Amino acid sequence: MKATLKSEWRKVTTTKLWWVLALVMFAYMAFLGAVLGFSFVQSPEQASASAGGGGGMSGLEAAQATYTIGASLGYVFPLIAGALAMTGEFRHQTITPSLLFQPKRSVLLGAKLLVNLAMGLLYGIVGTLGAIAGGAPLLGTIGEGLYLGNGEVLGNIFFSVIALAIWAVIGVGLGTFLPNQVAAIVVILAFTQFVEPILRVGLAAGGDAADIAALSDAAKFLPGAAAEALAGTSFYAASGLDLLARWAGALVLVGYAAGFALIGRFTTLRKDVT
Amino acid sequence: MQGSAIQISGLTKNFGGVRAVDTLSFSVEPGVVTGFLGPNGAGKTTTLRMLLGLVEADAGTATIGGHKYVDIERPASTVGAALEAASFHPGRTALDHLRVHAPLVGVSDKTCGEVLDHVGLGAAADRKVGGFSLGMRQRLGLATTLLGDPGVLVLDEPANGLDPEGIVWLRGFLRHLAHDEGRTVLVSSHVLGEVQATVDNVVVIAGGRLVHESPLEELVAMAASKVKVVTPDADGFVRLAQERGWEFETVSGGLTVMGASPAEVGAAAHAEHLEIHGLAGEGMGLEEVFLRLTDPRRGEEAA
Numbered sequence: 001m002k003a004t005l006k007s008e009w010r011k012v013t014t015t016k017l018w019w020v021l022a023l024v025m026f027a028y029m030a031f032l033g034a035v036l037g038f039s040f041v042q043s044p045e046q047a048s049a050s051a052g053g054g055g056g057m058s059g060l061e062a063a064q065a066t067y068t069i070g071a072s073l074g075y076v077f078p079l080i081a082g083a084l085a086m087t088g089e090f091r092h093q094t095i096t097p098s099l100l101f102q103p104k105r106s107v108l109l110g111a112k113l114l115v116n117l118a119m120g121l122l123y124g125i126v127g128t129l130g131a132i133a134g135g136a137p138l139l140g141t142i143g144e145g146l147y148l149g150n151g152e153v154l155g156n157i158f159f160s161v162i163a164l165a166i167w168a169v170i171g172v173g174l175g176t177f178l179p180n181q182v183a184a185i186v187v188i189l190a191f192t193q194f195v196e197p198i199l200r201v202g203l204a205a206g207g208d209a210a211d212i213a214a215l216s217d218a219a220k221f222l223p224g225a226a227a228e229a230l231a232g233t234s235f236y237a238a239s240g241l242d243l244l245a246r247w248a249g250a251l252v253l254v255g256y257a258a259g260f261a262l263i264g265r266f267t268t269l270r271k272d273v274t
Numbered sequence: 275m276q277g278s279a280i281q282i283s284g285l286t287k288n289f290g291g292v293r294a295v296d297t298l299s300f301s302v303e304p305g306v307v308t309g310f311l312g313p314n315g316a317g318k319t320t321t322l323r324m325l326l327g328l329v330e331a332d333a334g335t336a337t338i339g340g341h342k343y344v345d346i347e348r349p350a351s352t353v354g355a356a357l358e359a360a361s362f363h364p365g366r367t368a369l370d371h372l373r374v375h376a377p378l379v380g381v382s383d384k385t386c387g388e389v390l391d392h393v394g395l396g397a398a399a400d401r402k403v404g405g406f407s408l409g410m411r412q413r414l415g416l417a418t419t420l421l422g423d424p425g426v427l428v429l430d431e432p433a434n435g436l437d438p439e440g441i442v443w444l445r446g447f448l449r450h451l452a453h454d455e456g457r458t459v460l461v462s463s464h465v466l467g468e469v470q471a472t473v474d475n476v477v478v479i480a481g482g483r484l485v486h487e488s489p490l491e492e493l494v495a496m497a498a499s500k501v502k503v504v505t506p507d508a509d510g511f512v513r514l515a516q517e518r519g520w521e522f523e524t525v526s527g528g529l530t531v532m533g534a535s536p537a538e539v540g541a542a543a544h545a546e547h548l549e550i551h552g553l554a555g556e557g558m559g560l561e562e563v564f565l566r567l568t569d570p571r572r573g574e575e576a577a
């Protein structure tokens with residue numbers, strides 16, 4: 001297993017994808033952090049209102065939302081990185097030499113999941129640093145401080161990084177389940193940018209309106225909602241969307257990762273490699 | 275470095291309705307270069323992929339030294355295999371390509387560099403594979419197989435894309451690995467001429483079935499045994515050929531006899547007092563033998 005981990009680690013680090021993605025993620029998160037910070041500075045009331053909610057947002061909440069923007073809006077990066085780690089093997093047919101050197105397919109998959117968990121941590125740290133770098137200077141001008149010494153905020157930051165790391169593992173599972181690279185990327189972009197946001201708002205609103213608790217509850221089990229529950233703050237929270245408890249969010253998120261990986265193991269990785 | 279024997283027995287694989295490999299059995303011995311030949315679509319790659327555990331056989335077994343590939347501890351240290359010229363990430367350098375796999379055969383970065391030197395890619399070690407020519411990819415594929423210093427080498431069409439110089443080099447290299455170092459070398463090709471000067475034994479398949487397995491000399495002997503007879507007494511020779519069980523074709527001025535040497539035909543004609551105006555051995559050419567062996571109509575005749 002150690003040798004396989006080393007091999008997988010080298011697979012990730014010997015092409016430039018990882019640092020290009022990390023760089024773009026840092027820049028994007030810094031941009032979003034700055035935009036969010038700016039909106040809080042400009043008009044705290046309006047900012048929270050435009051996010052859909054009614055009540056004003058405290059400086060603490062503003063800091064929490066800004067610093068964990070990665071878990072809310074940046075998870076597409078580790079997700080894509082993880083997926084490409086597997087789909088790339090099929091796209092470039094490197095799966096053939098990979099399986100010649102490690103014919104135990106579960107070991108190969110396990111090593112890829114673990115290595116991408118580590119890469120996910122890196123994306124999590126880089127993305128969160130980006131959000132802080134972009135948002136903190138502006139938040140500092142509100143006068144309430146940066147909250148970077150605040151235990152609760154630090155906890156949010158820590159769990160936001162963990163959530164982003166698990167997203168990378170979900171990516172590997174998804175890539176195993178959907179080894180066609182183009183299909184995997186289309187599904188990821190469509191789901192994260194379009195389907196899930198609409199579902200979350202739609203299910204919750206529909207459930208509330210029709211007074212069907214099961215519908216609103218279902219929204220909490222979507223992977224993006226579970227990741228926000230793990231991070232402990234929500235970009236959508238201000239719009240009145242509920243989240244699971246932190247531990248439950250973590251379980252649901254890990255469940256997605258394990259589920260996809262298992263399905264992939266017993267579909268794609270059981271097939272002939274021709 | 276004594277290689278292990280490869281044993282294929284009763285191997286069968288269907289892809290949907292297509293029978294790609296059909297109850298195929300043959301063995302490959304160490305110390306010699308074995309050519310695995312067959313026209314396009316004959317089932318060579320599928321057979322090799324089953325041998326290497328990449329494709330699951332519907333029936334039969336394929337073993338190396340008595341073990342299935344997946345059951346071998348550190349398999350790439352026992353068997354080095356190259357299947358496709360294109361199995362590389364274009365953004366990775368040649369050296370990094372080897373470094374990715376190195377941990378699984380327990381070799382250092384230094385060894386990776388040496389193996390690249392060995393196949394003539396030393397100067398391109400830090401270049402990205404995306405810019406490599408087909409021949410360079412073949413060399414990198416070969417380097418990958420050699421990484422774990424395996425006793426058994428399985429190469430699918432390794433001469434594809436090599437320049438004449440490269441082919442001569444590969445020939446010497448493979449013969450050295452088998453003859454001087456005692457390794458087992460199995461090389462597939464769809465052109466006999468390409469490996470004719472390299473291989474000691476041949477395994478010929480067509481339509482997924484074994485059609486010929488022998489030392490190369492036997493194939494050469496089959497090729498040499500075509501005799502053109504010029505005679506006014508064609509009927510007499512037809513009778514003679516039928517008696518002796520030789521294949522023949524009547525041509526203008528006489529006939530062509532297959533399956534006998536000029537000396538045999540001459541002696542038989544003398545014994546039967548048949549008049550001969552000309553007698554000439556006409557090497558069929560190995561390629562012709564190969565074409566006859568793998569001719570799809572052959573199987574129908576036999577059936």
Ligand SMILES: Nc1ncnc2c1ncn2[C@@H]1O[C@H](COP(=O)(O)OP(=O)(O)OP(=O)(O)O)[C@@H](O)[C@H]1O
Pocket residue numbers: 274289290292293294312313314315316317318319320321463464
């Ligand atoms: N994944 C697959 N799905 C369907 N049919 C396949 C698959 N792989 C191979 N085949 C079929 O199996 C047969 C044998 O193919 P194979 O690639 O083993 O031949 P080959 O001898 O290697 O040919 P070539 O000289 O062209 O490389 C062919 O009819 C091919 O179409």
Ligand SMILES: [Mg+2]
Pocket residue numbers: 318319320430
């Ligand atoms: Mg082939």
